[in-house]
Each structure stands twice: as structure tokens, then as C-alpha cells.
Amino acid sequence: MTAMLKPPVQVARNLGWRQVLGAGQSGDGFWAHVRGQQLLLLNAAIPFNIGLLVINMAVLLALFGPAVPFAQLAPCLAGFAGLSLMWTVRAIRRGRAGVPGTASHGRFWRVTAEISSLGLCWAGLLFALLPVLPADRQAVLMIFSLIFMGAISNAAATMPVAVLAVVAAIASAMWAALPAGAPLEHPMVALGLASFALIKLRAALATTYQTMARLKSDADLKDQGEVVRLLLNEYESNGSDWLLELDAHGRLTHVTTRFADVARRPRGDLIGQPLLSLIDPTQGGAAAVALARALNDAQPFRDLVVPVPLGRDLRWWALSGTPKQDGKGNFTGFRGVGRDVTExxxxxxxxxxxxxxDPLTGLANRSLFRETLEDVVDRAIASGRPAALLFVDLDRFKAVNDGFGHAAGDYLLRQVAQRLQGLVKGGATIARLGGDEFAILLPDGSGDRPDRLAARIVKDLARPFPLGDTGRAGAVVGASVGWARVPDDARTPESLLRCADLALYQVKGQGRGAACQYSAEMAEAAAHRRRLEGDLAAALDQDQLALMFQPVVDAADERITGFEALLRWHHPELGTIPPLDFIPIAEDTGLIVPIGHWVIDRALAWAARWPQHVRVAVNLSAVQMEDVDLPVHIAAALARHRVTADRLELEITESLFLAEKPVVQQLLAELTALGLNFALDDFGTGYSALGTLQNASFSRIKIDRSFVKRATALGDDASAIIQAIVRLAASLDMATTAEGTETRAAFELCRDLGCTQVQGFLFGRPMPPEQATALVADLAPA
Structure with a gap:
């Protein structure tokens, strides 16, 4: 029986017996609302119950009134009449004033007592009538009693205490009022009465539980709704997003203050406007098309970023929306959210x-260049219309960057970009690939257009560049241009890059400051260079390198004072390869360092066999002068071959000092400390400057062969240059060696101009070390 009276599980989790039976705490607002709803449901059933009560009373009086003295029925009838009259008056009053939404604890229990008194009045009737009625009339009265009990239980279904009181009073009276031995006094009748009473009580409890659960759920939803409204208000006031609602035709039906502020229009102007009318169709792209399709097909959309023009300002909104439906499932529009994502x-x-x-110049960078290159090549191959690629490399940018700083270098690069943009027209792409390297893609590379453009670039970039506030009027940088064409020279992006690069390499190898178109011979030269790179790595191990020695002669007595060591490569298949062909390769690959160590070691090994007054000169490249192990290696070689340091002369060129690298200055200091001699090679060419002579303790200046040749052929002007160099050297206590003395006339001219030594074919071509050793022995003083 206890299980029958337990509340449903989902309700019992939140409601207990005390709340169900007593309608909660007296001072609680929610339970006051629950009690008010319980009484509201009861009041709704009052008219029917009063009518039912009147009918029952009339039937009872007609059937059973004569059998019982009126005095016995008077109290019960008076109770029925008084309660009916009271409820009727109360219903009329509340009909005028309206039913209150809440009820106090005391009022709830007073109504409970009133309903319970109905059960007591009916029980009094049963005690008055059942003992005096025959069995058939007893059955009829009991049926009426069950009807009355059911009606009252249904009317007060949400007031279980009242139902319990009515059911208990009537059921008990029905059984207790039967006279002993009456036919209805049967256990089955008692069982039926008890079952009916429990069913009605269970129904009342279930109804009460369900009603209270529904009211509690409604209250929770209301609280949640209030929270949501507060959050939405906060969201609208402080959030970056806004809410929007559309009808089935995509027109705005609800415009929040935030939305109106973002749209910069009054709310009234926006309501009724199609959402799509706010969007710029010319810039909307795929997102605008997707939004129009979603609105037309009643499909949800999410984070569609669309452009919205607001005066001269173009804003970008991210819109999301979900279709909404009415109770019948009909599409009624959209509810969504918008967000300004312009920033x-x-x-x-x-x-x-x-x-x-490129952030510095604004030109395309390597990534965009690569994409464009592939597209240009594909279109050129497909159409048969040639396109061209030009590589532009600044010739002397490094000198500007090192001499004036990176700020000046950046300023120059921006000017180069501006000049290129002024020269290149017609849909071409200009890119900065890095450093001082630029590339130009010409979609139309037909005829001589690339050649003419390359020539204009060389000419325009040869003009001086101002360097801002560096204090220098202008820097002359110059440029080299190499170019190739597709599909004539190449048919893939990689091959086109390779061809243009080979053309640029050709220009730089020939002296820079020019333009060159790719040719097949360049590819052959590149292949030859690649072969030399591979073979040079094994040349040392396979004894393919050898030294030759050219005499240096005293101009006064024509005695040999030393030799210059010259490197040769005897390739087993290609024959003798001149230094101009493989030394640049050795420098680019870094092989010049181990090769240089070998040259110094071999030169000192042969010098050890010569007389003490005969020196040996070895050329050092700029790459070797960054080898921190060079002083240690030279010192070890001098000790190993027992050659004094003053017999070794290192020849270096002026270009070594342009970069002003600290490592070079440090190495010069360490080599000077060893007691070595230095000669400034090729003086008078390239970047000659008097300051160069102060960078190292030079003992000799070597006058380039070009001056000797011009002096022999042209006379006074060229001779004056040699004489000036000789005087400069003498003032600095330096000797001078004139290179390229191939004739007696050249020798006598150089001697007369004051050169202290000469070197050239007149006194000997480069010779094997054995021959040089023999020559020194023959000429050595006795």
C-alpha cells in the first residue's frame, strides 16, 4: 500500500511528502503560487459540484426523506446548504475581482477543512439512513455515496488531504452504519470500499504531484528565461555580436539597438529591409551567394563573411542563422546572430x-613569384605565345650595405623597386627574391621586348642612387640582367629559372653591368663547371695539382730575388686547366682553403732548397683570409721546412679590404706577427685607394701588367701613372714589382721609371719547381 502512494520518481526527486500534503512552507512565494493554483483548479470545479450536490440532495430527500424524521437529516442538510451558499457567494465575488494568483497557508487549510466537512455531512446522512433502510435502498444509497465520493475527489484532486478526509469519512460511514447482519455487510463489500478509497487517494496524490511538478518546471523555466533575458541584455549592451530575426522572405523583423548602431541606421529604417540589400553584391563573392541560397532554401547558415558598405567605409560581417517554425511546422523565417569581423x-x-x-619593397616575394611563374609558363606552353623571365642582380650593393649600413641599403632597395616599377608595364610581375636579387615575369615575351627591357634596366639602375641622410650624394650600384624565354629556351618553371640564372651568371662572369639572353652554350658551360666542381674535390688526393714558379728579378742587376708560386691543374681527361677556370670554383665551393694549405706547404718545401736570399710569393684569396686556421698552418709549415718567415711573401688584392671584416683584420695582425711579408697585388685596378696601404704592413706593391703594356705602347701618360706609383711606394718604404715585362723595352722602361723588380716572360715563363731550383743554383752568387 505504501508503494501505491509513492510519487512518480522524476517528481519525487524534487518534491517530498510534506510539500505535497501541506503545499509547502507558509512564507515561500513559490508555494503560495502553488496553493493559489490548487484553489484555482478547485474553484473551476465548484459550479459543477454545487449542482451535483443539489441534485443529490433532492434525490435523497425524495427517496429517503419519509423514512427518517427530518430532525435527523436537518444538521447534514444545513451543512450542505451553508457550504453551497458560501461557495456560491465566494465564486461570485471572485468572478468580479478576479482570482488571486496566490493563497496563504491559512486560507489553503480553511478550504481543506470546508471540503472535509462535506465528507462529514455525507457521513452523517449515512448514519441516519442506512440503519433504517431496506437492503435494496441501502444499495442505492451506497451507490450515490460512491458517486458523491468520486465527484468530490475529482473536484479536489490537487488537495490530497481534503480527498483523504472525504474518502475516509464516507467509506468508514458506509461500512460502520450498516446494521449487523445486513446483506451488504460482506467482506467483499468492505474490500471494494477500501480499494475504491485507495484508488481515489492515489489519483489525488498523482494529480497533485503532476500539478506541482508542472508548476515547479514552469517556475524554473521562468527563472531561466529571466536569466537568459538578462544575459541577452548584457550581450546586446556590451558584446560585439548582435541578434537578428528575419521573416520567411528574408526581411528584418527585429532589430536590436546594437544591430542598429553597427549598421549606422535607425532601427525603424532597418525593419522590413531585406538582409541581402545591406550586402555589396560586387564584393560578396561565394559567401554572398551562399547566404542568398540559404535564405531562399530555408537552410541554416554559419559564419558567412559578407561585405557591407557603410558610406565610404566597407565593413565585413559574419552572419549565422537557423530557420524557425511555427507550431504546425511551417517555416516562418530565421533567427540568428551577426558579428563585425572587419578588423x-x-x-x-x-x-x-x-x-x-616583400615587406621592404612591396614587390611580390619568392612565394608569390613561384605561383605566378607556374601560371605564366603553363599559359605560354598552352597558347604558344612566348613569355620571358628576367633576373636582375645589383652589382655593388654589398659595398653600400657594408659601407653605409643596412638602413642605407634598405633605402636603396626601395628605390630600385620604384625604378623597376616605372620601367615595367603591361601586367608583368616584379618580385624581390631576397637580398639584392630581383625577378621580372613578362607574360608577353615576344620579339625583342625582353631584350629592350633588360637594356633599359641596366641603363636606369646605373644612375646614382641617393642614400637619404647618410651624407653621400649618391651611390652608383649598377645591375646585371640575365633572361630566358619560354617555350624557346625552356618548357618548365624549373628549367626557365635555370636558364635565366645561367644567363645572369654569364653576365657577372664577363664583368657585370650588362644584359644577356640565355643560349645553349651557357648550359654546356654550366655542365662543364659542374664537372669541374666534382673533379676538383678529388684533385688533391689524386695528385692532379701542381705548382709552377715564375722568377721575380731585381731591376738593377737582373738577378733572381724570388719566385711567384702559380697553381696548375693537370686533369687526366681535360688536360691542363688554367687557374682562371678553377680558382673561382674552388672559392665558391670552399675547396680553396685545403688547396691553399697545400700550396703554401709545397711552396715552402721547394723554397727550402733555394738560397736564403730567394723568396717565394703565394697568392691568397679573400676566402682564405677568413680561414682562422691559416696563421697556425703557415707557422707549422715554416717550422716543418725550416724556412724563415721573411722569405715567404703573401700577395693579396685590394678587394679584400672593401668589406672591412674584423676577421680579416685579425688574421692580418696574426700573420704580421709571424714576420711575413705582404705584397699588394694588381695595384691601380679595381677599387684602388690610398687607405688600402694602411691596412697591412705591405713591403711591396705589384704594378698590374695592364699599366706596363699601355706604357710601352702609348708612352708618357701611362708612364706617368707607373712613375706615380713608384714614388708613392718609395715614400712609404715599399718596393715595386712591374708585372708583364715581356720585352726588353718594357723592362728598360720600368727600370728607368724606378721599379725595383720586374716579372714577366722576358726573364722566364712559369716553370716546374725542379727547373726553378736549377735556375737559382746556376744564377746564385759564388
């Missing part, structure tokens, strides 16, 4: 700009 969009555009364009 995010601009940030993305800036990131994309940085990813595809």
Missing part, C-alpha cells in the same frame, strides 16, 4: 600580404 578580416589581409609580398 579580423583586415588582419588576415595583412597576414596574406606579408605571406605573398
Amino acid at each position: 579580423v578580416r583586415r588582419s588576415q589581409e595583412r597576414i596574406a600580404q606579408l605571406a605573398r609580398f
Whole structure:
């Protein structure tokens, strides 16, 4: 029986017996509302119950009134009449004033007592009538009693205490009022009465539980709704997003203050406007098309970023929406949210700009260049219309960067970009590939257009560049241009890059400051160079390198004072390869360092066999002068071959000092400390400057062969240059060696101009070390 009276599980989790039976705490607002709803349901059933009560009373009086003295029925009838009259008056009053939404604890229990008194009045009737009625009339009265009990239980279904009182009073009276031995006094009748009473009580409890659960759920939803409204208000006031609602035709039906502020229009102007009318169709792209399709097909959409023009300002909105339906499932429009993502969009555009364009010059970067190159090549191959690629390399940018700083270098690069943009027209792409390297893609590379453009670039970039506030009027940098054409020279992006690079390499190898178109011979030369690179690595191990020695002669007595060591490569298949062909390769690959160590060691090994007054000169490249192990190696070689340091002369060129690298100055200091001699080679060519002579303790200046040749052929002007160099050297206590003395006339001219030593074919061509050793022995003083 206890299980029958337990509340449903989902309700019992939140409601207990005390709340169900007593309608909660007296001072609680929610339970006051629950009690008010319980009484509201009861009041709704009052008219029917009063009518039922009147009918029952009339039937009872007609059937059973004569059998019982009226005095016995009077109290019960008076109770029925009084309660009916009271409820009727109360219903009329509440009908005028309206039913209150809440009820106090005391009022709830007073009504409970009133309903319970109905059960007591009916029980009094049963005690008055059942003992005096025959069995058939007893059965009829009991049926009426069950009807009355059911009606009252249904009317007060949400007031279980009242139902319990009515059911208990009537059921008990029905059984207790039967006279002993009556036919209805049967156990089965008692069982039926008890079962009926429990069913009605269970129904009342279940109804009460369900009603209270529904009211509690409604209250929770109301609280949640209040929270949601507060959050939405906060969201609208402080959030960056806004809410929007559309009808089935895509027109705005609800415009929040935030939305109106973002749209920069009054709310009244926006209501009724199609959402699509706010969007710029010319810039909307795929997102605008997707939004129009979603609105037309009643499909949800999410984070569609569309452009919205607001005066001269173009904003970007991210829109999301979900279709909404009415109770019958009909589509009624959209409910969604919008967000201004203009700054995010601009940030993305800036990131994309940085990813595809050079931040210094604004030109395309290597990534965008590569994409464009593939597209240009594909279209040129497909159409048969040639395109061209030009590589532009600044000739003397490093000198500007090292001499005036990176700020000046950056300023110059921006000017180069501006000049290139002024020269290149017609849909071409200009890119900065890195450092001082630029590339130009010409979609139309037909005829002599690339050649003419390359020539204009060389000419325009040869003009001086101002260097801002560096204090220098202008820097002459110059440029070299190599170019190739597709499909004539190449048919893939990689091969086109290789061809243009080979053309640029050809220009730089020939002296820079010019333009050159790719040719097949360049590919052959490149293949030859690649072979030399591979073979040179094994040349040392396979004894393919050898030294030759050219005499240096005293101009006064024509005695040999020393030899210059000259490197030769005897390739087993290609024959003797001159230094001009393989030394640049050795420098580019770094092989010049171990080769240089070998040259110094071999030169000192042969010098050890010569007389003490005979020196040996060895050329050092700029790459070797960054080898921190060079002083240690030279010192070890001098000790190993027992050659004094003053017999070794290192020849270096002026270009070594242009970069002003600390490591070079440090190495010069360490080599000077060893007691070595230094000769400044090729003086008078390239970047000759008097300051160069102060960078090292030079003992000799070597006058380039070009001056000797011109002096022999032209006379006074060229001779004056040699004489000036000789005087400069003498003032600095330096000797001078004139290279290229191939004739007696050249020798006598150089001697007369004051040169202390000469070197050239007149006194000996480069010779094997054995021959040089024999020559020194023959000429050595006795």
C-alpha cells in the first residue's frame, strides 16, 4: 500500500511528502503560487459540484426523506446548504475581482477543512439512513455515496488531504452504519470500499504531484528565461555580436539597438529591409551567394563573411542563422546572430600580404613569384605565345650595405623597386627574391621586348642612387640582367629559372653591368663547371695539382730575388686547366682553403732548397683570409721546412679590404706577427685607394701588367701613372714589382721609371719547381 502512494520518481526527486500534503512552507512565494493554483483548479470545479450536490440532495430527500424524521437529516442538510451558499457567494465575488494568483497557508487549510466537512455531512446522512433502510435502498444509497465520493475527489484532486478526509469519512460511514447482519455487510463489500478509497487517494496524490511538478518546471523555466533575458541584455549592451530575426522572405523583423548602431541606421529604417540589400553584391563573392541560397532554401547558415558598405567605409560581417517554425511546422523565417569581423578580416589581409609580398619593397616575394611563374609558363606552353623571365642582380650593393649600413641599403632597395616599377608595364610581375636579387615575369615575351627591357634596366639602375641622410650624394650600384624565354629556351618553371640564372651568371662572369639572353652554350658551360666542381674535390688526393714558379728579378742587376708560386691543374681527361677556370670554383665551393694549405706547404718545401736570399710569393684569396686556421698552418709549415718567415711573401688584392671584416683584420695582425711579408697585388685596378696601404704592413706593391703594356705602347701618360706609383711606394718604404715585362723595352722602361723588380716572360715563363731550383743554383752568387 505504501508503494501505491509513492510519487512518480522524476517528481519525487524534487518534491517530498510534506510539500505535497501541506503545499509547502507558509512564507515561500513559490508555494503560495502553488496553493493559489490548487484553489484555482478547485474553484473551476465548484459550479459543477454545487449542482451535483443539489441534485443529490433532492434525490435523497425524495427517496429517503419519509423514512427518517427530518430532525435527523436537518444538521447534514444545513451543512450542505451553508457550504453551497458560501461557495456560491465566494465564486461570485471572485468572478468580479478576479482570482488571486496566490493563497496563504491559512486560507489553503480553511478550504481543506470546508471540503472535509462535506465528507462529514455525507457521513452523517449515512448514519441516519442506512440503519433504517431496506437492503435494496441501502444499495442505492451506497451507490450515490460512491458517486458523491468520486465527484468530490475529482473536484479536489490537487488537495490530497481534503480527498483523504472525504474518502475516509464516507467509506468508514458506509461500512460502520450498516446494521449487523445486513446483506451488504460482506467482506467483499468492505474490500471494494477500501480499494475504491485507495484508488481515489492515489489519483489525488498523482494529480497533485503532476500539478506541482508542472508548476515547479514552469517556475524554473521562468527563472531561466529571466536569466537568459538578462544575459541577452548584457550581450546586446556590451558584446560585439548582435541578434537578428528575419521573416520567411528574408526581411528584418527585429532589430536590436546594437544591430542598429553597427549598421549606422535607425532601427525603424532597418525593419522590413531585406538582409541581402545591406550586402555589396560586387564584393560578396561565394559567401554572398551562399547566404542568398540559404535564405531562399530555408537552410541554416554559419559564419558567412559578407561585405557591407557603410558610406565610404566597407565593413565585413559574419552572419549565422537557423530557420524557425511555427507550431504546425511551417517555416516562418530565421533567427540568428551577426558579428563585425572587419578588423579580423583586415588582419588576415595583412597576414596574406606579408605571406605573398616583400615587406621592404612591396614587390611580390619568392612565394608569390613561384605561383605566378607556374601560371605564366603553363599559359605560354598552352597558347604558344612566348613569355620571358628576367633576373636582375645589383652589382655593388654589398659595398653600400657594408659601407653605409643596412638602413642605407634598405633605402636603396626601395628605390630600385620604384625604378623597376616605372620601367615595367603591361601586367608583368616584379618580385624581390631576397637580398639584392630581383625577378621580372613578362607574360608577353615576344620579339625583342625582353631584350629592350633588360637594356633599359641596366641603363636606369646605373644612375646614382641617393642614400637619404647618410651624407653621400649618391651611390652608383649598377645591375646585371640575365633572361630566358619560354617555350624557346625552356618548357618548365624549373628549367626557365635555370636558364635565366645561367644567363645572369654569364653576365657577372664577363664583368657585370650588362644584359644577356640565355643560349645553349651557357648550359654546356654550366655542365662543364659542374664537372669541374666534382673533379676538383678529388684533385688533391689524386695528385692532379701542381705548382709552377715564375722568377721575380731585381731591376738593377737582373738577378733572381724570388719566385711567384702559380697553381696548375693537370686533369687526366681535360688536360691542363688554367687557374682562371678553377680558382673561382674552388672559392665558391670552399675547396680553396685545403688547396691553399697545400700550396703554401709545397711552396715552402721547394723554397727550402733555394738560397736564403730567394723568396717565394703565394697568392691568397679573400676566402682564405677568413680561414682562422691559416696563421697556425703557415707557422707549422715554416717550422716543418725550416724556412724563415721573411722569405715567404703573401700577395693579396685590394678587394679584400672593401668589406672591412674584423676577421680579416685579425688574421692580418696574426700573420704580421709571424714576420711575413705582404705584397699588394694588381695595384691601380679595381677599387684602388690610398687607405688600402694602411691596412697591412705591405713591403711591396705589384704594378698590374695592364699599366706596363699601355706604357710601352702609348708612352708618357701611362708612364706617368707607373712613375706615380713608384714614388708613392718609395715614400712609404715599399718596393715595386712591374708585372708583364715581356720585352726588353718594357723592362728598360720600368727600370728607368724606378721599379725595383720586374716579372714577366722576358726573364722566364712559369716553370716546374725542379727547373726553378736549377735556375737559382746556376744564377746564385759564388
